Amino acid sequence: MSENKTTKAVGDSATAVKDRPLLEVEGLTKHFPIYGGFPFKRQVGAVQAVEGVTLDVFPGESLGLVGESGCGKSTTGRMLTRLLEPTGGTIKYEGRDITHANRRELAPIRSEIQMIFQDPYASLNPRQTVGKIISGPMEINDINPPGGREARVRELLETVGLNPEHYNRFPHEFSGGQRQRIGVARALALEPKLIIADEPVSALDVSIQAQVVNLLQELQRERGIAFVFIAHDLSIVRHFSQRVAVMYLGKLVEIADRDTLYSGPRHPYTHALLSAVPETDIDVQKRERIRLVGDVPSPIMPPSGCRFRTRCWKAQDKCATEEPPLVQLSGNKAGHLTACHFPEDPTIDVGARKEDVVMDPALRSLEKDAKKS
Amino acid sequence: MTSPVQTEDTSVPGGNGPDALTKDGAQETKTQEGLSPGQLMWRRFRRDRTGIISACVVIFFFAIALLAPLISKVYGKDPYTLYGQNSLDLLNEFNMPAGSFGGASGSYWFGIEPNLGRDVFTQLLYGMRTSIFTALGATVLIVVVGVLIGLVGGYFGGTIDYWLGRFTDLMLGFPSQLFMIASMPVITAAFVAPDENTPTWLRAGAIIAVVGGLGWMGIARLMRAATLTMREREFVEAAKISGASPWRIIRKELLPNLWSPILVQATLQLPNTVLNVAFLSFVGVGFVEPTPDWGRMFANGADYIQLDPWYMLYPGVAMVIFVVAFNLLGDSVRDAFDPKSGR
Numbered sequence: 238m239s240e241n242k243t244t245k246a247v248g249d250s251a252t253a254v255k256d257r258p259l260l261e262v263e264g265l266t267k268h269f270p271i272y273g274g275f276p277f278k279r280q281v282g283a284v285q286a287v288e289g290v291t292l293d294v295f296p297g298e299s300l301g302l303v304g305e306s307g308c309g310k311s312t313t314g315r316m317l318t319r320l321l322e323p324t325g326g327t328i329k330y331e332g333r334d335i336t337h338a339n340r341r342e343l344a345p346i347r348s349e350i351q352m353i354f355q356d357p358y359a360s361l362n363p364r365q366t367v368g369k370i371i372s373g374p375m376e377i378n379d380i381n382p383p384g385g386r387e388a389r390v391r392e393l394l395e396t397v398g399l400n401p402e403h404y405n406r407f408p409h410e411f412s413g414g415q416r417q418r419i420g421v422a423r424a425l426a427l428e429p430k431l432i433i434a435d436e437p438v439s440a441l442d443v444s445i446q447a448q449v450v451n452l453l454q455e456l457q458r459e460r461g462i463a464f465v466f467i468a469h470d471l472s473i474v475r476h477f478s479q480r481v482a483v484m485y486l487g488k489l490v491e492i493a494d495r496d497t498l499y500s501g502p503r504h505p506y507t508h509a510l511l512s513a514v515p516e517t518d519i520d521v522q523k524r525e526r527i528r529l530v531g532d533v534p535s536p537i538m539p540p541s542g543c544r545f546r547t548r549c550w551k552a553q554d555k556c557a558t559e560e561p562p563l564v565q566l567s568g569n570k571a572g573h574l575t576a577c578h579f580p581e582d583p584t585i586d587v588g589a590r591k592e593d594v595v596m597d598p599a600l601r602s603l604e605k606d607a608k609k610s
Numbered sequence: 611m612t613s614p615v616q617t618e619d620t621s622v623p624g625g626n627g628p629d630a631l632t633k634d635g636a637q638e639t640k641t642q643e644g645l646s647p648g649q650l651m652w653r654r655f656r657r658d659r660t661g662i663i664s665a666c667v668v669i670f671f672f673a674i675a676l677l678a679p680l681i682s683k684v685y686g687k688d689p690y691t692l693y694g695q696n697s698l699d700l701l702n703e704f705n706m707p708a709g710s711f712g713g714a715s716g717s718y719w720f721g722i723e724p725n726l727g728r729d730v731f732t733q734l735l736y737g738m739r740t741s742i743f744t745a746l747g748a749t750v751l752i753v754v755v756g757v758l759i760g761l762v763g764g765y766f767g768g769t770i771d772y773w774l775g776r777f778t779d780l781m782l783g784f785p786s787q788l789f790m791i792a793s794m795p796v797i798t799a800a801f802v803a804p805d806e807n808t809p810t811w812l813r814a815g816a817i818i819a820v821v822g823g824l825g826w827m828g829i830a831r832l833m834r835a836a837t838l839t840m841r842e843r844e845f846v847e848a849a850k851i852s853g854a855s856p857w858r859i860i861r862k863e864l865l866p867n868l869w870s871p872i873l874v875q876a877t878l879q880l881p882n883t884v885l886n887v888a889f890l891s892f893v894g895v896g897f898v899e900p901t902p903d904w905g906r907m908f909a910n911g912a913d914y915i916q917l918d919p920w921y922m923l924y925p926g927v928a929m930v931i932f933v934v935a936f937n938l939l940g941d942s943v944r945d946a947f948d949p950k951s952g953r
């Protein structure tokens with residue numbers, strides 16, 4: 238099974254990929270209880286934020302985790318860093334089960350898994366100087382680098398492209414992009430093996446996004462740090478990740494290496510996401526458009542069977558009754574797993590289908606009107 | 611010093627620093643480099659004239675309280691000697707101050723106390739000293755207990771928060787002034803045999819305990835709410851990920867961010883506590899003779915209000931100035947810390 242569900246990181250990364258995964262996640266589930274009722278509060282339901290996510294992260298690779306807002310990406314990331322207690326499933330780090338490890342048990346590996354946050358304004362303590370912020374993790378873990386912590390902090394500031402003289406400044410004196418760099422420096426302070434980056438650039442100006450992504454990419458290549466790169470936007474992940482996992486409403490629907498996923502998505506949802514990515518290369522063939530209609534269903538009452546079926550143009554009865562397993566479909570490369578009963582053809586060329594897929598009847602009639610006039 | 615220079619030195623050779631060149635709000639607000647939030651607050655405070663004046667008044671009161679022994683030495687009197695009994699021309703046949711304005715004169719600035727004939731000026735000096743220091747002690751207790759309970763409840767949440775919350779509600783439900791009056795004798799009786807005199811330090815301790823023990827709930831609730839919003843912030847999560855202990859997070863991450871509400875609450879709390887301490891003495895369960903006390907001066911003054919209203923005047927005016935100045939100071943501190951709130 239495990240050969241079946243993972244793939245080696247491929248692509249242009251110079252990092253050596255070992256066979257044993259750094260992080261093994263199996264059936265990871267998170268339900269947030271909902272309390273209600275009168276006069277006594279009791280649990281009346283649960284937000285099924287993450288449901289049975291299974292994936293591996295290999296040393297030095299970058300795994301992209303994409304999906305629409307609210308599909309449980311952050312929740313997954315927070316469980317991986319053990320900020321949230323998983324409801325079910327297991328997380329193994331270097332073979333050790335850390336699913337329910339407490340703070341003391343986690344101490345030895347705390348320095349190896351770090352996180353970069355989305356909001357550069359909330360992720361730095363406004364009352365601490367940059368030096369204090371970055372040296373904090375070293376202090377907590379009692380790490381004394383040769384030359385002292387201050388020298389190390391200055392070195393880190395330089396690594397992330399900031400002036401080492403900013404050591405004594407406060408966060409409010411920096412711009413968003415600079416703050417995010419400080420956050421990166423803090424994550425690097427413990428020389429981690431794995432960094433969970435939860436939408437690290439989505440709060441930044443577009444012009445700065447690329448710079449921060451480049452910085453992360455440099456770090457990943459030079460230091461061999463594995464990344465779980467969370468984003469809701471496939472174009473940034475394409476730039477950064479060797480493997481991409483697609484989530485929908487708490488579930489993993491497709492996972493594959495980058496080129497396979499971008500050139501031949503099998504899950505309709507992946508396909509739809511891809512068709513929403515704006516074309517950056519002019520010479521790329523025009524892709525068909527797929528517009529998803531409606532909102533993501535509530536994770537409190539997710540649809541039965543395949544969770545995507547309510548918005549899927551291929552949905553049939555089977556999709557409502559039977560949940561599609563995440564497996565390697567025939568014709569797929571090893572490590573390309575898809576959870577779909579009626580997968581797409583592995584192509585995104587226009588030639589494969591004559592018409593655009595437009596889901597909304599209203600939209601369709603609008604388009605007809607537009608053509609007529 | 612100016613922004614353009616700073617933006618230049620932020621782009622580091624070798625780094626991909628051009629984002630340092632794109633400006634945003636952070637660049638505009640800074641005036642000088644390296645200003646901590648505390649320094650910024652101080653700058654705002656310095657521009658607030660009401661705040662500065664009331665701070666001066668408050669400091670003046672504290673200086674008087676602190677320097678009472680020195681002042682009375684220079685002035686040449688003490689609050690215990692019965693001057694009116696020793697020299698016969700100070701009190702008239704009804705034991706009221708003989709002179710006008712409550713017997714005020716060059717040697718007895720604020721006049722003479724009716725009946726016993728003590729010096730009002732030194733009595734007020736020492737009375738304020740007793741009251742302010744007791745109130746200071748009680749305020750420290752209130753703030754420490756309130757902050758601790760609020761922080762712990764807010765940070766840990768869950769069952770701990772639930773029970774701390776119910777406890778706070780319970781304490782709030784007490785009619786606190788009645789309870790203070792009722793519990794003072796009980797506390798002193800617990801430590802002192804009936805036939806002994808209660809030492810003054812024990813009285814002070816009991817007052818601090820009662821006023822403090824019944825006054826922390828407001829701050830606890832405020833702190834809890836502030837902590838709740840703070841603990842969701844990502845820098846707290848970052849500290850957790852690095853393996854920080856809850857105690858370290860509370861101390862190093864949360865508390866520094868809560869100093870402003872704590873300071874504001876403490877400044878607003880102190881005048882209240884002074885009033886509460888005075889109230890206890892006024893109703894006769896606080897400090898007793900011969901310890902000079904602000905609150906008891908009101909109690910005594912109330913006895914003579916018909917015959918010698920001057921005796922009440924000085925402690926009264928002093929109290930009003932003190933409380934008003936302190937409240938204004940509290941408002942200014944709040945404005946300085948949080949320029950967005952208020953007017």
Ligand SMILES: Nc1ncnc2c1ncn2[C@@H]1O[C@H](COP(=O)(O)OP(=O)(O)OP(=O)(O)O)[C@@H](O)[C@H]1O
Binds near residue numbers: 269285286305308310
């Ligand atoms: N603490 C919580 N209590 C209850 N529900 C929660 C909590 N945190 C998240 N959720 C719910 O879990 C679901 C997944 O949230 P999550 O933050 O993981 O989404 P996301 O994929 O990161 O979205 P975004 O792209 O907007 O960041 C959402 O429906 C959200 O409402």
Ligand SMILES: [Mg+2]
Binds near residue numbers: 310311312436
């Ligand atoms: Mg998120």
